[in-house]
């Protein structure tokens with residue numbers, strides 16, 4: 001059983017159809033992957049990627065990146 005994700009419906013579902021689809025990747029050349037059909041929209045879905053460990057977000061001082069922040073201490077301007 002594999003988990004698939006439909007980007008159109010934002011729906012993840014389990015499926016064991018194991019439909020093998022061959023495709024040509026513009027970097028890696030001929031490839032294949034398993035696809036499944038969304039139970040809602042019947043669209044073609046790819047396997048859901050394994051969740052990756054969330055990296056700690058860089059702390060951005062509040063106000064930076066906005067027109068309000070033009071101060072000399074703003075780290076975004078250094």
Ligand SMILES: [Zn+2]
Nearest residue numbers: 006009038041
């Ligand atoms: Zn769908």
